[in-house]
Amino acid sequence: MKIIKSNYIASSKEFAGMQVSPLQIIVKPSELQFARSGETIELYVIIFNRGNQSAVINVTFIYGDEFKNLTGWAISPLASLAIDPQQASDEIKFDLPIPVDALPGTYDYTLVVDAPVHYPEDTPINVPLQLKVLLQEQTVVRVNDPTFSIKPSSNANRPLLFNANESSLPVQVIVENRSNRVDRFRLTCPDLDEEWFTITYPTTGAEGLGLSEVAALGLNPNSQGQILLTFHPPGDTLAGIYSPTVRLYSENSPELVLLDLVYIQIPTIYRLDANVQTLLAQVSRSPAKYELSLINQGNVVRQLTFSLTSRDEEQLYTYQFQPSEIRLLPAKSSVTNLQVKPQPGWRRPWLGGGLIINFQVNLLDQENFPLPNTLPQLSFVWKPRPLWQFLLLVLVCLGLLGGIGFIVWRLLHPDPARIESFAANSPQIVEGEEVTLGWRIDNYQQLKRLELTIKGQQPIQPKIYDFSNGIPQELVNNNVNTASPCTTIPQRRELICNNIKTGIRATGKYNFELKGFYRQGRPFSSQIAQTSAQPVQVEISEKPIAQVVEFKTDKSQYRKGDNINLSWKVNNFLLLREVRITGNAEDGTLLSQPYVYKFNQGAIADPRFQQQCKEIENQQLRCDNISIPASKAGKYTFEMKAFSNSVNNRNSAKKTDSAIEILPKPFRIVSFTLNGSDQPNQELKEGTIATLSWQVEGEDIQVKLDPIIGDVPRVGSQKLSVNQAFPSQIKLQVTDKSGKQQPQEKAFAIAVLTPPPPTPTPTAPVPQITPAFPGL
Numbered sequence: 019m020k021i022i023k024s025n026y027i028a029s030s031k032e033f034a035g036m037q038v039s040p041l042q043i044i045v046k047p048s049e050l051q052f053a054r055s056g057e058t059i060e061l062y063v064i065i066f067n068r069g070n071q072s073a074v075i076n077v078t079f080i081y082g083d084e085f086k087n088l089t090g091w092a093i094s095p096l097a098s099l100a101i102d103p104q105q106a107s108d109e110i111k112f113d114l115p116i117p118v119d120a121l122p123g124t125y126d127y128t129l130v131v132d133a134p135v136h137y138p139e140d141t142p143i144n145v146p147l148q149l150k151v152l153l154q155e156q157t158v159v160r161v162n163d164p165t166f167s168i169k170p171s172s173n174a175n176r177p178l179l180f181n182a183n184e185s186s187l188p189v190q191v192i193v194e195n196r197s198n199r200v201d202r203f204r205l206t207c208p209d210l211d212e213e214w215f216t217i218t219y220p221t222t223g224a225e226g227l228g229l230s231e232v233a234a235l236g237l238n239p240n241s242q243g244q245i246l247l248t249f250h251p252p253g254d255t256l257a258g259i260y261s262p263t264v265r266l267y268s269e270n271s272p273e274l275v276l277l278d279l280v281y282i283q284i285p286t287i288y289r290l291d292a293n294v295q296t297l298l299a300q301v302s303r304s305p306a307k308y309e310l311s312l313i314n315q316g317n318v319v320r321q322l323t324f325s326l327t328s329r330d331e332e333q334l335y336t337y338q339f340q341p342s343e344i345r346l347l348p349a350k351s352s353v354t355n356l357q358v359k360p361q362p363g364w365r366r367p368w369l370g371g372g373l374i375i376n377f378q379v380n381l382l383d384q385e386n387f388p389l390p391n392t393l394p395q396l397s398f399v400w401k402p403r404p405l406w407q408f409l410l411l412v413l414v415c416l417g418l419l420g421g422i423g424f425i426v427w428r429l430l431h432p433d434p435a436r437i438e439s440f441a442a443n444s445p446q447i448v449e450g451e452e453v454t455l456g457w458r459i460d461n462y463q464q465l466k467r468l469e470l471t472i473k474g475q476q477p478i479q480p481k482i483y484d485f486s487n488g489i490p491q492e493l494v495n496n497n498v499n500t501a502s503p504c505t506t507i508p509q510r511r512e513l514i515c516n517n518i519k520t521g522i523r524a525t526g527k528y529n530f531e532l533k534g535f536y537r538q539g540r541p542f543s544s545q546i547a548q549t550s551a552q553p554v555q556v557e558i559s560e561k562p563i564a565q566v567v568e569f570k571t572d573k574s575q576y577r578k579g580d581n582i583n584l585s586w587k588v589n590n591f592l593l594l595r596e597v598r599i600t601g602n603a604e605d606g607t608l609l610s611q612p613y614v615y616k617f618n619q620g621a622i623a624d625p626r627f628q629q630q631c632k633e634i635e636n637q638q639l640r641c642d643n644i645s646i647p648a649s650k651a652g653k654y655t656f657e658m659k660a661f662s663n664s665v666n667n668r669n670s671a672k673k674t675d676s677a678i679e680i681l682p683k684p685f686r687i688v689s690f691t692l693n694g695s696d697q698p699n700q701e702l703k704e705g706t707i708a709t710l711s712w713q714v715e716g717e718d719i720q721v722k723l724d725p726i727i728g729d730v731p732r733v734g735s736q737k738l739s740v741n742q743a744f745p746s747q748i749k750l751q752v753t754d755k756s757g758k759q760q761p762q763e764k765a766f767a768i769a770v771l772t773p774p775p776p777t778p779t780p781t782a783p784v785p786q787i788t789p790a791f792p793g794l
């Protein structure tokens with residue numbers, strides 16, 4: 019946007035003769051230029067050569083850093099042209115780009131026209147110009163719309179300076195009514211409180227007639243007027259640059275938004291008043307007390323901390339500020355309490371008028387703002403001690419002298435070595451474990467040797483530890499991976515030994531005695547003395563084993579071939595390695611090979627019996643119905659032996675309460691036939707052959723055919739000749755050799771039939787039959 023109001027015609031004049039320059043300059047626009055951020059302003063320049071010669075003319079600009087930052091020009095634009103006499107140049111166009119981040123404000127720059135060769139006395143000609151960057155909210159200004167400007171102008175880089183010695187900063191607001199109607203204008207600053215500014219409208223002369231106070235500026239068409247805007251910031255306003263918005267309202271065009279910014283810089287004032295009041299300046303045990311008052315007479319926020327600096331050669335105090343840090347706003351005051359405590363206590367004077375301690379209060383501003391050059395210098399008196407403390411000091415000195423004498427005496431008569439404690443790691447252990455000892459000896463440096471005497475069932479050589487050259491190597495472990503058995507405590511001159519191995523592992527009762535030998539008396543007239551400790555007794559008992567507490571069978575009598583069910587209870591079953599069961603007859607023979615059952619961590623290894631063995635209580639294992647076969651008849655006593663882990667020469671054994679009898683299987687006559695028939699009554703023809711067959715089941719039995727044969731095997735057959743002497747009864751008898759079973763028998767009643775006499779026939783030889791039984 020650009021607003022062209024009129025052309026500016028400039029020429030150089032000499033103040034003495036007011037001679038007109040041969041160059042005439044026309045600038046469009048010639049007055050205040052308006053623009054928004056992001057726009058480009060176009061400036062047009064025409065130069066007339068009114069002289070009598072041709073001229074080479076240079077056109078350029080002069081501007082400050084504010085305008086340079088606005089346009090971004092590193093080098094000023096330059097235009098050179100040649101103009102004949104009484105001729106005008108073409109229109110020269112300059113583009114002024116406004117950045118999108120340009121801050122609102124009024125910026126000054128100068129157009130320079132120079133002809134140093136042809137008109138050196140009349141040039142350069144400076145044309146002052148202004149560019150006003152408007153707020154984005156401002157309405158687009160038309161030709162007939164009113165405008166206003168602020169004198170003096172300001173921008174972000176060239177603010178108006180507020181003088182602290184003056185109470186206000188006046189600026190002139192020039193209002194131009196470019197319309198064809200009379201209009202009234204009202205000014206306001208919406209960003210500021212009313213106490214910040216005062217608006218004064220020009221008087222019309224009618225106020226004295228009782229009319230109301232002037233509250234607006236009235237302007238005729240195409241006329242200008244001024245409004246006085248006076249800024250008077252409150253006294254507690256912080257230093258910095260403020261940019262309040264100034265808005266102009268038109269009664270004829272209330273929809274117009276006419277805005278401008280005024281940049282005001284309030285210079286920084288660092289005035290700070292500090293005052294110290296002494297509350298307590300003579301102390302004995304309590305701290306000295308002060309009150310530090312601070313008043314911020316400046317216009318910056320103070321972040322203050324405090325410290326003390328000693329004005330003496332030594333700092334004999336500690337201090338505390340409460341609060342230790344203060345944030346102080348402009349025109350505000352605050353108080354911090356200071357406590358200074360003298361120390362160390364031993365520096366407190368004993369006599370006299372007391373000790374004067376001098377110090378300086380220091381202020382520190384966290385923002386490094388200037389501080390007052392003169393800060394309070396303070397002091398307090400540390401009162402001397404009371405008289406009773408002096409007397410106590412005298413007593414302490416006397417006691418110190420007595421202590422020194424006692425130390426000298428102790429050096430000449432050192433404490434003797436003394437065995438304070440001597441003990442075994444455990445008074446009762448089991449076989450396989452080693453007896454370890456421990457002791458504590460005071461003043462061990464006096465020792466010459468230690469003698470360890472061991473009394474047991476067999477004579478044992480005493481152990482001697484030689485301390486002539488310090489602690490012997492056998493009591494010091496040089497392996498970094500294991501702890502040393504002996505350690506020393508130099509502060510108490512103690513030697514502490516633990517886990518000293520003796521090599522004693524066998525079962526039995528042992529008595530350990532420890533004696534120490536040291537030098538007693540003065541260094542040059544000492545003699546060997548002895549110290550000893552109470553003897554220590556240690557008993558090494560046998561290792562625990564698995565113990566059979568119960569062993570039995572479910573019955574006292576079995577038949578051969580039955581299963582004998584065994585049950586037992588074992589204590590300490592976790593130690594159990596195996597169980598071995600044997601059956602012994604009265605004559606020393608075995609029922610069978612021993613039955614062995616393996617155990618692993620208290621559990622039977624054979625999976626068939628795992629459900630039959632269970633823990634019941636107190637590490638007791640009960641196994642029920644573990645069956646073995648009754649393979650041989652007789653009376654047997656069963657014995658169970660329990661073998662334990664890690665113990666090879668001892669076991670626990672238990673027998674059944676009484677002998678178990680295994681009866682033989684019952685015998686029976688399976689068959690007994692005569693000529694294949696088992697009929698008890700039979701008839702045999704004389705002269706025929708009779709066949710006896712029998713079969714008997716059973717063990718340890720006697721089988722007998724009565725009366726003609728006698729003992730026979732359990733299974734067999736026999737052929738007999740039938741004659742008149744053939745017995746009328748034959749019995750098979752079976753008896754138990756042990757007499758435990760009733761005899762069994764089976765018999766045949768036999769009748770021998772004589773055949774009828776034969777019909778006489780020629781005599782033929784008769785065959786001879788050998789009798790089955792001689793004599794029959």
